[in-house]
Amino acid sequence: MSQWHSVCELSQILPATGVCALIKGQQIALFRPHDDEQLYALSNIDPFAQASVLSRGLIAEHQQALWVASPLKKQRFRLSDGFCLEDEARSVASYPVRVRDGKVEICA
Numbered sequence: 001m002s003q004w005h006s007v008c009e010l011s012q013i014l015p016a017t018g019v020c021a022l023i024k025g026q027q028i029a030l031f032r033p034h035d036d037e038q039l040y041a042l043s044n045i046d047p048f049a050q051a052s053v054l055s056r057g058l059i060a061e062h063q064q065a066l067w068v069a070s071p072l073k074k075q076r077f078r079l080s081d082g083f084c085l086e087d088e089a090r091s092v093a094s095y096p097v098r099v100r101d102g103k104v105e106i107c108a
Contacts, residue, residue, distance in 0.1 A: 004098075004105045010037060013104065018068065020044050020055040023108045028095055029055035030104065031079055033066050040079035041095040041106050046070045048090060 027044035057068040082092040
């Protein structure tokens with residue numbers, strides 16, 4: 001059964017960056033593309049390099065969607081659902097994320 005987990009204050013995630021959270025033994029990358037409450041959560045594991053690095057990736061817009069490019073091999077993952085542009089079979093998990101009373105929460 002999934003439940004909401006409080007991670008941090010929204011103000012602790014700078015706009016245009018990502019951070020990593022450890023929830024129930026899983027590394028989850030949180031992204032805040034803009035200076036608002038819109039957040040995205042994906043698995044932090046790069047399936048090409050098998051490394052915990054996606055939270056350090058570069059956020060960019062492509063085909064009217066937001067993506068994160070892995071800092072290692074540069075494959076792109078769509079922030080809304082974890083879809084991998086270069087290889088659909090290596091897409092990553094995405095998680096519901098919200099802001100309540102200024103706190104970031106992830107459902108995992």
